[in-house]
Amino acid sequence: xxxxxxxxxxxxxxKLFISLVIxxxxxxxxxxxxxxxxxxxxxxxxxxxxxxDRASQQRGLQVYKEVCSGCHGMRLLAYRNLKSIxxxxxxxxxFAADNNVNTINDDGEVVERPARPSDKFVSPYPNDKAARAxxxxxxPPDLSLIIKARPDGANYLHALLTGYVDxxxxxxxxxxxxxxxxxxxxxxxxxxxLYEDGVEYADGTKATPDQMAKDxxxxxxxxxxxxxxxxxxxxxxxxLFLFLLTALSYFxxxxxxxxxxxx
Amino acid sequence: MxxxxxxxxxxxxxxxxxxxxxxxxxxxxxxxTPKNLNYFWNFGSLAGFALVTMIVTGIVLSMNYTAHxxxxxxxxxxxxxxxxxxxxxxxxxxxGASFFFIVVYIHIFRGLYYGSYKAPRELLWILGVxxxxxxxxxxxMGYVLPWGQxxxxxxxxxxxxxxxxxxVGESIxxxxxxxxxxxxxxxxxxxxxxxVLPFVIVGVVILHLVALHRFGSNNPIGIDVRxxxxxxxxxxxxxxxxxxxxxxxxxxxxxxxxxxxxFMGHPDNYIEANPMVxxxxxxxxxxxxxxxxxxRAVPDKLGGVLFMFGAIAVLFILPWLDxxxxxxxxxxxxxxxxxxxxxxxCVLLGxxxxxxxxxxxxxxxxxxxxxxxxxFLILFPLLPYIEKTKPLPISISEPILGGGSAASxxxxxxxx
Numbered sequence: 001x002x003x004x005x006x007x008x009x010x011x012x013x014x015k016l017f018i019s020l021v022i023x024x025x026x027x028x029x030x031x032x033x034x035x036x037x038x039x040x041x042x043x044x045x046x047x048x049x050x051x052x053d054r055a056s057q058q059r060g061l062q063v064y065k066e067v068c069s070g071c072h073g074m075r076l077l078a079y080r081n082l083k084s085i086x087x088x089x090x091x092x093x094x095f096a097a098d099n100n101v102n103t104i105n106d107d108g109e110v111v112e113r114p115a116r117p118s119d120k121f122v123s124p125y126p127n128d129k130a131a132r133a134x135x136x137x138x139x140p141p142d143l144s145l146i147i148k149a150r151p152d153g154a155n156y157l158h159a160l161l162t163g164y165v166d167x168x169x170x171x172x173x174x175x176x177x178x179x180x181x182x183x184x185x186x187x188x189x190x191x192x193x194l195y196e197d198g199v200e201y202a203d204g205t206k207a208t209p210d211q212m213a214k215d216x217x218x219x220x221x222x223x224x225x226x227x228x229x230x231x232x233x234x235x236x237x238x239x240l241f242l243f244l245l246t247a248l249s250y251f252x253x254x255x256x257x258x259x260x261x262x263x
Numbered sequence: 264m265x266x267x268x269x270x271x272x273x274x275x276x277x278x279x280x281x282x283x284x285x286x287x288x289x290x291x292x293x294x295x296t297p298k299n300l301n302y303f304w305n306f307g308s309l310a311g312f313a314l315v316t317m318i319v320t321g322i323v324l325s326m327n328y329t330a331h332x333x334x335x336x337x338x339x340x341x342x343x344x345x346x347x348x349x350x351x352x353x354x355x356x357x358x359g360a361s362f363f364f365i366v367v368y369i370h371i372f373r374g375l376y377y378g379s380y381k382a383p384r385e386l387l388w389i390l391g392v393x394x395x396x397x398x399x400x401x402x403x404m405g406y407v408l409p410w411g412q413x414x415x416x417x418x419x420x421x422x423x424x425x426x427x428x429x430x431v432g433e434s435i436x437x438x439x440x441x442x443x444x445x446x447x448x449x450x451x452x453x454x455x456x457x458x459v460l461p462f463v464i465v466g467v468v469i470l471h472l473v474a475l476h477r478f479g480s481n482n483p484i485g486i487d488v489r490x491x492x493x494x495x496x497x498x499x500x501x502x503x504x505x506x507x508x509x510x511x512x513x514x515x516x517x518x519x520x521x522x523x524x525x526f527m528g529h530p531d532n533y534i535e536a537n538p539m540v541x542x543x544x545x546x547x548x549x550x551x552x553x554x555x556x557x558x559r560a561v562p563d564k565l566g567g568v569l570f571m572f573g574a575i576a577v578l579f580i581l582p583w584l585d586x587x588x589x590x591x592x593x594x595x596x597x598x599x600x601x602x603x604x605x606x607x608x609c610v611l612l613g614x615x616x617x618x619x620x621x622x623x624x625x626x627x628x629x630x631x632x633x634x635x636x637x638x639f640l641i642l643f644p645l646l647p648y649i650e651k652t653k654p655l656p657i658s659i660s661e662p663i664l665g666g667g668s669a670a671s672x673x674x675x676x677x678x679x
Contacts, residue, residue: 048522076337076340076344081344141534144340145340145533145534148525148530148533149530149531149533149534150530151530153530224533226344227343227344227350231350231351231354231521231524232521232522234351234521235517235518235520235521235522236521238517238521239514239517239518239521242510242513242514242517243514245510245513246507246510246511246514249503249506249507249509249510250507250510252503252506252507253503253504253506253507256499256500256503257500257503257504260298260495260500
């Protein structure tokens, strides 16, 4: 009786083991904490073959420039990087020249000059303290890596940007704070940034808050992982090579081992 | 003999004075290997491959990395964005650490299942545990280098463990840090140690191989090789099998590197370290989670630290804890079941290490920790006294040749 039970146990335990591994794997990225679920959108850049939508990225850059960049920097990105979202050298030069950076002239004085394509994106505040002081103590995070720096980053950002709703009656919203249904703790220092027709898109796309949130997310996803398209493209070739190598080495192994196995 | 072995006169001349070619011929070509090894024996060579990969990518990364609290984070991002294929090198290194641990953990559990630690391979096993310990130290310090939030807070939490040592604990922590908090001097020494420890690992790996080649590989039925009929030369039989295993391994590895490079990482590590902001949940890398769960399962700080290190310490003395002379689990019906329970227990501990230390998770952590030590300290020594092992086959080649039907334990196994 006990023996048959043990036998049953040992034959099924490996299956149980595998399913447990899968369960624990699927959970561990959300390690701990109350979980707010965000609407899961179908991003063009998700999935193994996903690529960025150039038009959406360019609209996203416009949203960043006209709305976000008032408070949020992108210090890891250089203006020259915009080439990979479809701008030419002249456009990038002009885009960079809208900003000023400090430099030291031949007389040793600190002077301003227009930014060049080789410069990093100019941050709106000279330092973190100035950023905090201008925003009631809340620090507007740099957006260069924001999609990679949040779990489920793209869906999170889109949800956050469109998550401003009226606070429930029992929720007290202090001065300088705003209610957002997707923000952890619901009280956020950032006022609602996106309103209907907040920007005027050059390509005629209707600038709804949802559309703007999607576009700026597409732009920021690229800013977080500018190598993504190259990476996936190279990945496909590498995988094809490895499948071939696996097949070849498998059949070579079978052939070499055949005399031993026959004995 | 050496006269006829090599045809090339230069090779012959060198080999006569410096017999490296004879050595390689003996250890990599003719080296007799049991012919019944299954795919679990691939993981040793895979671990070696992973180590070399980590060293090569690590050296390239170090050429572009700046070990300073003000520049470390940005220098890693510069590698990701501006260094040619820097993202590839860094993602290989980052995921390589995880895959190295996956491979080594499978390698260790292979040893546990087939009793590879038993006489005469005790030192081989102990050297292996030493490699694991060195890997953990290296991986921990490497994770600090990108200077993200988890780097900083992980380093703070783990180094603070030493403060649990009575009397001198606080002084030791200050000494480890090189200051009064995890700061620039900590980052610098971690970089230095992270660079040098892998070469120490290489040294221990060489000893591991010397010990391995003394008696040769264990095998799935765990009985000693009786003669040449039980073995095949390492090349071409196991070189081709290792190549096939490597191709499969690389397929999984490449899939992670190219398509899910951040799956095993933590998003918080893309936020630059900030000593003023503590993350909501400080979680170590996944490969430390079982040990982290043991640490938190014990209500006392010093006790937790002792249990955590004890979890590794029991591995060192395992060859003497296990009193059974039968190596392979195939002939140990009860141990076999407990082996799977131990594996489940370790996976459960890993899961619990990622969960907050509250409510049901704490209780489960304590049960799982208790089982872990029960398994090593009580089950291993006592089980042989109650377990009736199955009869061992006479030799490795016998079951392959079809052997006797009634006497062979193999026949029973095949039917299942």
